[in-house]
Amino acid sequence: MSALLEVEDLRVEFGTRHGVVEALKGVTLSVAAGETLGIVGESGSGKSVTAFCVMRLLERAGRISGGRIRFRGEDITRAGRRVLAPLRGAAMSMIFQNPRAALNPIRPVGLQIADVIRAHEAVSAREARERALALLEAVRIREPVRRLEAYPHELSGGMCQRVMIAMAIACEPSLLIADEPTTGLDVTTQKAVMELLAETTARRGMAMVLITHDLGLAAQYCGRIAVMEQGRVVEEAVPDRLFGAPGHPYTQRLVAASPRRDSTVAGLVGESEPRAVVPTGRRLLEVAGLRKEFGGVAAVEGVSFHLDAGESLGLVGESGSGKSTISRLVCRLLDPTAGSIRFEGEEIGAIPAGRFHGSPWRKDIQIVFQDHxxxxxxRFSAFDCIADPLRRLLGMREGAQLRAQAEDCAARVGLPGELLGRFPHQLSGGQKARVGIARAIAPGPRLLVLDEPTAALDVSVQAVVLHLLDRLRREEGLAYLFVSHDLNVVRMMCERTIVLQAGRVVEEGRSEALFAAPRAGYTRELLAAIPHFEPQGEPVPG
Amino acid sequence: MSATLRHAGWVLRGNPVTLLAGCGCGLLVLAALLGPWIVPYDPIASDVPNALQAPSAAHWFGTDQLGRDVFSRVLVAARLDLAIAASAVSLSFIIGATVGSFCGYAGGRLDAWVGRFVDVLMAFPLFVLAMAMVAALGNRVENIIYATAIINLPFYIRFSRAEVNVRRGLGWVEAARASGNSHARVVMRFLLPNVLPAMAVQISLNLGWAILNAAGLSFLGLGVRPPTPEWGIMVAEGARFITTGKWWLVACPGAALMFAVLCFNLLGDGLRDILDPRMRT
Structure with a gap:
């Protein structure tokens, strides 16, 4: 079978302020007609740049400096607009990461789909509309006739991605490039979107390139997977072989760092398991009948739970489940509409959030945010970020003591002292995460609210940060309220877990029991939707 | 500090126009500071026998109807014009940015009321409003400053409100509160500095505009009174002689005015790049 797309020794350079940076250092890939190729890798590995090169959508600073791209045997590496225009959208199309941002916000989605059709085929407006309707049906959008007139903001993230898929397949392309198509979507939505993509491409005989950072997703939906690291393809194999017996050290690290059903925090970074934490049994936080309304609509309704000193409690749920709202209520950044929040027996829910900054409990309850x-x-250097709570909450003055204390916090989270003078944009994702954690532990809290602390991180960085958080809890006896949508992470990090749906608690229990034998139907649904890979053989020891 | 300077150097190397505008502004400031000491003639002393002389080696910009040296007058006028513009703009920046930031952060009723007030203010023809204010308050320099500050206020309120509004939900604002900062402190110490780089453009454009405004008011006989050297008055006085071919009386202060406005307008974009730490690496 001849290849549909051939990428040969592709090199791409970006001109930056500090000279030329090579983003792709000789990438060779091929996709056969009807095949699904997965490209996995972490941020900066060049997987998206590869996709943009194929579509010839590279931004102006980027330049193809070598190699060749062949589509259906035709060299399109340096093809002009006249050659590309009929190809883009018609023969090859692309789905982007953030579907809502990729759609035109002021044009009904039906017209946007029709635009694609009319750009490539001479059809009447009426006929284009008919076909747009058929496409919306094909991507299984409920009430398609009504949705034709809908604007992107009236649709959910999952529906927007379905519309994007409809646009991408409108002209029956032979190649579909999906760049992180489900990042930012809930697991159940992710499952529905991925199944739709797999089914659509299979039925229409389209080839697909699935770009993702999620190994489980790639394992489940791709026939062949290429692993990219720093602008190179380091390994390429079928999923079973790749995950069962990864050959390249980078793949081994990646596979080891990806949370699975049976992974442990220490296992992710290749260490032996530390002693289990024994919660003290001393009640730290007691939340009862918590309710929060936004504009008369309840986001959180009758939520009650408790947390002991030194314990870690997981809050899981999809977007709109109220988990972020609960974390901000507990952290006293938001005022509850009703219910009580007791910290060490004191009712702190009654102190208005606007005045909580001056209360003696402010330093006891700290928060780590999702997007570091x-x-x-x-405008704050890393030092200022960490020193701010020390100044405000511990009343420390400028000087050697403050500096020493901030450096100590940085050291506890493994942040090198010489990075303290840098600004956030000069730090990597993992370093920013460490600054955020250092800031939270600086005033010496007893309860740390972790709001999706690793959601924006690469798996290998996530593994390190989870390990760090786990170690901090053991060493400093902190209690965690761990908010996450990733059930595998919660299972590893928390002794007990609460499952939330639409602002209410649907299930609560010890983590192992809850994940091994979920009682509520919703929990089962969530667990079933996690893409996973199970190594066939023993992983090669790294 | 040295990092800031190095960064400023890098920005200026990439933007020769900004560099040129910066030099122009520096020249103006120098003229404003040193004007009275470096001018060749007394800008107010009349010398009637030498009235209405065309530009020459002795009088670079010629002389006016009372024989005063136009070059000296143009140079000395820089101080008054820049002082009016700078005080008016800083006044409206300080009040406008503070009020706007609090509105953008708090939202709700305060925001709605201030928003309506700004709408009402902007519904007036602003220059006419300034004229009315100076006429009502009295013909004094400080009243020109107040009037100019008030008509500039809406831009700062709207701008800072919008910029703060998009940032108030970000993680670092919540983190600041968790670190023990009050709402007021979050606005003043966290949000305002972040809005500053974008506002630098506005400030710079506004300076140019305020100079024009002050000159415009003086041209109409409001505010500064003769014989004080001021570009607007000089243009107004010179206008009487333009029909008889005495072009330098209008052209020289006019060109100074244009030069000042142009410099401040061009400076804006570069200033934003210099002030934003994210542009550094």
């Missing part, structure tokens, strides 16, 4: 890039003040 967004949670650091762009």
């Amino acid at each position: 890039g967004e949670s650091l003040n762009p």
